[in-house]
Amino acid sequence: MKQVKSIYPNIFNGLLAKYQQSTTGFFRGLESGIDLLDQEEGLGPGAVETSWLYDLTVKPLVAEVHDIVSKEGGIISTIVDDFSIVSSFDTMIEALNVLVRKGKEVGYFINFNKTQYCMSPVYDKHILQSRVKILIDLGFSMDMIKIHPDSVSLSEDPVNVQKREEEYGFKLLGAFIGSDTYIQNNLLKKIELLHIEKHNLINFPYIKNRYLLIKFCFISKFNYIFRTQYPQHTNFLVDIFNNMQQELTQSLFNKEFNNLEATYVNEITKLSCQLGGLGLRCQKITQYSAFISSITSCIFDLSKSFPQHIQTGGPENCFNFYGFTEVNKKLDSSDNLLIEPDDKLTEAIFYTASSIQQSSEDKIFNLHDLNNVNSIISKLLNTLKSINYKDPDSYNHFHDTVNRKPNQLQSHLYNTMSQTLSDDITQIMYDKIPTNEIHNNKNFFFQQLSCLTANQSNIAGSFLTSTSQSFYNKFSNKEFSTLLCLRYNLDLDYIPTNLPCTCNRYNKVTGIKQPRIVDKKGFHICNACNADACPTMIHDAVQNVFAQAFKNAGCHVVNKPSVEDADGKLLVPDHLVLGNATESGQGLMIDYRHTDSGQTNPLDFSEHMLKSDTE
Structure with a gap:
């Protein structure tokens, strides 16, 4: 509060009044339900002012540490009380001593039981032993010190490289950083937890709420993993995520699927609601759009942390991207615009951009854009500016519908690729209809294609795009599942199959007139009934239903x-x-x-x- 008074005097009185008031908080998830907690002074957890005041308090401490580590090109990154430092060993020890000694003055205390230290390779045993001892004396426990797999042995025993690779890494804001083995093993552990959540959702009794949880909560976790990990680490997850989503999707219909129906539903429901789907996403397209959008959205911040590698200029809200330094050097020394990637980041950007180019039929990238990583990022930044000219550096959240934040880069990339996917699915279904059955409404693909094109509008999927809990509470489980089944022309067991039509047809074998059975979906009434009165009667009955509604x-x-x-x-x-x-x-x-x-x-x-x- 002293800093607020000296730096921001205009808001001091308001914050002080709020700071001195008592607050009632609560605990969730207890066996007893929710318990209240009285807070006599200070701001409650979750208040915006809490994080701001904490950042303001530790700012001088962070600045001092930054001055220490930046001498040798090191960096410090902070998110409230999570500090991450990259530096040489000697500089790191100096910075840690400052944090331990001066941190208590501003309320920052290092919890060494949760603080991990990943060492760079050390090839001298005595140096390695000395560094480990210094870290332990500082407060680290041995299991929090991660020795690099390429380092020498700490003892007389040979190095267990596999064990070191499994342990070398750490978790930062939900993302895994470290060796390939460490990242893959921890992603597999994450999958085990997601499988548990999947089964809990399938067993959740309220189907319409299950749909909301799947769409806006569960599969968003897939997206976060794709945004924060390299594609080479998440390629094996795409099929796993699609299979999880397939099980969850089929549970919404509350029916048994045959193979043909299952294949159709699994592919169609990945499309956005406007394209006839349920907005549950194709995970391969999500992977492509997520990673490269994440990199593009933070390219300015990366350039400030690594100015020697990424060059930008101008203010954050309207900066110029000059490119990766190494790529610029090669471009300056050669007339060839084709520069191959030479590090993990540029390789990942190249891989993703190439995949997007193939999946979008040149609608996002053309082959010239893929000459080098600078041209790829420049194209994405220009795309972002064109769809969001007011704030080109805004954080790119992801929504599947075009009317929710269409100015975000990942939405734009995903929607473009999913439109191509929708066109491909439509063409495949059309090709499966024999030429002599192009107007045969009994053909499965004819029926499915007719329903799909009918669903491709905002009106047809309006009941799926609401985020209101009260709106979905209007549906019973059976009503909601029935709506989904009707949307995708799926058979419903409780609709009778022996309803005769008033029209008559001659039996080709006996030559006797006999009633025609009406199919469940009404294609007979719409297209094949030869009794004019029958469609009229059905039409009048539908009128009465609408009137009553x-x-x-x-x-x-x-x-x-x-x-x-x-x-x-x-x-x-x-x-x-x-x-x-x-x-x-x-x-x-x-x-x-x-x-x-x-x-x-x-x-x-x-x-x-x-x-x-x-x-």
């Missing part, structure tokens, strides 16, 4: 009112809905007309989309 919502419904057009001719809409039908309270006229969908080619997408917009 509007009445239940508090609207006044008038059946078939007489309305004249400009020429004095009578127009007879099926229903007129009055009352609070819109947010403004204006009346809304709903005109339901029977259309002969048999005359409309379901595979003509332009014609179908016009029809969907009208609906």
Whole structure:
């Protein structure tokens, strides 16, 4: 508070008043439920001012440590009370001594039981033994000191390289840093925990809430891993994540799938809701878009931490990217723009950009953009500026729908690639329909393709895009699963299969007229019924259902009112809905007309989309 008063006097009184008030906090997750906690002074955990005040308090200490480690090119990075330092051994010891000695003055105490030290390679046994002793005397425990796999043995016994590789690394903000073996082993442990969460979700009794938890919580963990780890470390996870997602997705439908249905559902539901899916993401596309977006979004901060490697200029909100230093040197000494990557980071950027170029059909990168890592990052920064010109360096969060933060880079990359994926799926389904069955509504792929194109609109998936808990509470489990099954033209066991139509067909064997059985999805009524009265009766019944639904919502419904057009001719809409039908309270006229969908080619997408917009 002394620093606030001296540096920010205008807000001192407000913070002091809040600081002196008592606060009621709470504990969650206890067997007794939630217990309250009275806090007599200070700011409660989670308050924005808490982190800010702490950063303000430790700022002089961090500045002093920075001055020490920066002499030899070292860095210190802090996130509230998590300090990370990279430096030579002697400088590191000097910095740690300052933190131990002066940290207590500002409330910073190193917990050596949780502090890990990863050593660089040491090839002299006496030097290694001396350094380990210094660290232990400082307060480190032996299991927190990670000796580099290439170092000499600490004793007379031979080096167990495999054991060192398994232990060499640490965890920072959920990301694993260290040897390849350490990272892979810890990611496998993470998978075990995710499998437990997956089974808990499948057993969660409320299906619509399960959908929300899967979409906005569970699979977001996949995305975080892809953003914070190199693709070479996460390639093996893509199939694992897709299989997890497949099990969770099928649990939402509450039915048994045959192989054909399972394949269709697993691929379609990965698309965004607007493209006819459930917004559950294709994990391979997520991996591509996540890593390279993460690097691009923090390229300015990386250049400040590593100015000798990455060159930028200008303010953070409008900086210029000059490129990686080593790449610039090679470009200056050669007329060839093709510069091969020579380190782990540039290799990962090249790999991801090449994969994106192949997956997006040159819609994001062309081959010239892949000449070198500088041209790749420059292209992404220009893309980010074009979709978010006000704040080109904003943090790139990821949302699957185009109306939620479309100005973020990962969303843009993902949506572009997923559109290509959607086009490929549509073409594959179309190719599976034999030429002589192109209008046969009994063909499985004909039916699925018709439903898919019908679902490709904001209106068709509106019940899936709400994030309101109260909205989803309106659905029972059966209602929600039924909606999903109908969305993807899947059979429902509780719909009867022996309903006869009023039309008659001649039996090709006996020559006798007999009733035609109506299929579950109504394709017979829409396209194949030869009795005009039958579609009309069905249409009238559907009208009554809609009318009752509007009445239940508090609207006044008038059946078939007489309305004249400009020429004095009578127009007879099926229903007129009055009352609070819109947010403004204006009346809304709903005109339901029977259309002969048999005359409309379901595979003509332009014609179908016009029809969907009208609906």
